[in-house]
Amino acid sequence: MTTSSTTQGARARARIEVTAAIKDEARRQLAAEGAAKLSLRAVARQLGMVSSALYRYFPSRDDLLTALIIDAYDSLGERAEAAHHAVADAGPLSRWTAVCEGVRDWALAHPHEYALIYGSPVPGYSAPDTTVPAASRVGLVLIGIVREAHEGPGLTDVPLPTELRPEAERMTADLAPDLPTEAVTALVAAWAQLFGLVGFELFGQFNRVVEDRGRFFRHAVAGLGRGVGLR
Amino acid sequence: MTTSSTTQGARARARIEVTAAIKDEARRQLAAEGAAKLSLRAVARQLGMVSSALYRYFPSRDDLLTALIIDAYDSLGERAEAAHHAVADAGPLSRWTAVCEGVRDWALAHPHEYALIYGSPVPGYSAPDTTVPAASRVGLVLIGIVREAHEGPGLTDVPLPTELRPEAERMTADLAPDLPTEAVTALVAAWAQLFGLVGFELFGQFNRVVEDRGRFFRHAVAGLGRGVGLR
DNA sequence: TCATTGTGTGAGCACTGCTCTCGCTTGAGA
DNA sequence: TCTCAAGCGAGAGCAGTGCTCACACAATGA
Structure with a gap:
């Protein structure tokens, strides 16, 4: 040995x-x-x-799938990071939409891999912890944008009800202790909502509803970014 | 015969x-x-x-699945409509969050059925048009709330970039010609984002991130409702 | 009454994930 | 250099899947 x-x-x-x-x-x-x-x-x-x-x-087959899942997360994460670097000197809101569009582009280019990681979990399969680092990459990019905005041009205020404050502070301590808890909370919501938009387009929910999906997406994610406090 | x-x-x-x-x-x-x-x-x-x-x-197996899909859409739609009726005399924003919570409650109670209709489409399966009416019910409830707000207390203004106006007017003509196109556009986005929140919770994306998911959800969907112009 | 239709049976095809035994090949330690 | 365990591929086999088909029986309507 x-x-x-x-x-x-x-x-x-x-x-x-x-x-x-x-x-x-x-x-x-x-x-x-x-x-x-x-x-x-x-x-x-x-x-x-x-x-x-x-x-x-x-x-087993599930282990093969797990390997593919990690690769898919990494591939998507790379795309998001690349999209971020490509617009490094733009304003926070532009960077935000650029990263979101990177995510969407990747999803449209790899629909089945997207379904694998953000669709319904396969059969009885539940992703092991091995996937966590790869799965976090997109989120980390988004956090990075908020951080740069916070340290640079600043964030606009977003409201946070008092009843949510304990949970918000828990999340902030876990994810980004250096950022305003209002922004972190809004970011987590926006993160989930981003994938709602992508998933609806990819899985056909927008059929017969939204036609000009690129423009619609751009508008919607800009709204998300503003909701987080970017400008 | x-x-x-x-x-x-x-x-x-x-x-x-x-x-x-x-x-x-x-x-x-x-x-x-x-x-x-x-x-x-x-x-x-x-x-x-x-x-x-x-x-x-x-x-075929797919036809059985289609039948189950329609039933699931109907079951969810019923739940949304019931949630709406249960708070008929509340303000628009309260009604909005009540319906959203109805959707979430149903999803948590029927995770596999939710995955069937809002997760990744099964194998090579693509849902036939038969499912459209049942699938529309939640959306119709949401449109109804916006309509009642529009006819009653009124909607706050939400911005709409000119480049999206043609698409926005197309959607409005299709979905709710009597409503302001800004509200309809925001509504479609909020609709997709709502299911992003539900899906992330249900499919484990919030594991190790969000703990107090009920409160978090309530806060997030209230934000969505405000984004549509409700108050 | 009789022929048509609807329904359940059981065999069978081609496929799946997975296990097990069998040998061959490799490469590290004596 | 030789040896022997470990790694690896082959093939048979098990239990399960969706789906088809020829067959037999029962209900129905003319």
Whole structure:
């Protein structure tokens, strides 16, 4: 045991490659057919291996899905971070809408992966804690925008009823102790509402209702940003 | 042919009963295990019939799901309408939050049915137009609240950028020509955002983030209502 | 009365996730 | 350098799935 260093034997390198190949093929099937039709046997078949061999790499279908979920969160998180960096010198509200549009663009480009992470959780499946860091990335970008606004041009005041103050302060301590608790609370709500907009567009709820969805989305998320105190 | 009247033969009545029994058992399995694990064979087994017999009533698994979807939409719609009637003499904003809380309560009580209609669409499944009337009921309740506010105490002004005006007027003509286009546009956005809040709570996105979810929800939807112009 | 229709049966197809045993190959320690 | 456990792939097999089809029986309407 105690095999430590980076340059492992051919065995270990092969394992990494095969694992990646399985995930790639699985992602391809996911994009083509959706999570429910992702079949271990079909993945193995496509890779020219027998289905049981695949269990050497992923102990179950759910574990494969978990790997794909983490990748999807990371992919979306990267997109949000990239969108943020691309408009680094704009005002807070512009940065906010840019990040939101990055999220929407990613979702439209990867509908099945979006459904995997923000749609209904698959069967009895419940995401393990492993996914938490990747899942947090979009939220962290949004917090970053509020923070920069707070330290820079400032935030407008948003109301917070007293009955919610204990919970608001709990959340603030957890998420961003350096920010006004009103802004943090509004941010959490806006975060959820953002994905309501994206989900409704993606899952067909806007069919026959909203046509010019890009413009509608831009307007709606600008409203969200203002609700958080950005300007 | 041309069998017309209500009091059909025993055959027809039996068909209705069996159809209902199938849906009931299917709903039971849906609530217990979720849509993906709903099995025609298991339903048939539970009902003491052979699986192929079930195809006399529902031509495919998707058709059974469609029936359940419509029922779920109707159940949710009823709940929203009941919540509305229960606070008929309150102010518009109170009525708004009451309806939103009705939606949330229903979702928490029927998580799998909620996932079925507002989560990611099942496999390759895409909901047929049959579901539209049932799916519209919650939206109609919300429109009704805005209408009563408009005809009664009035709506506060909400901004609408000129670039969105054409789309906003299209939506208004479709949904509620008698209401201010600013309010209708804001309403559509709030409608989607409402389900973002519900979905995040139900699908675990609020785990480790929001604890006092009832209060948080109440606060957030009050903000949504204000964004539409209610007071 | 008789033919048509509706309904339940059971076998069967092609597929799924997953398990288990069997050998081959690899690579680290003696 | 040799050895032997561990890693890995093959294949058979189990229990389950959605769905189809030929068949038999019962209800219905002409």
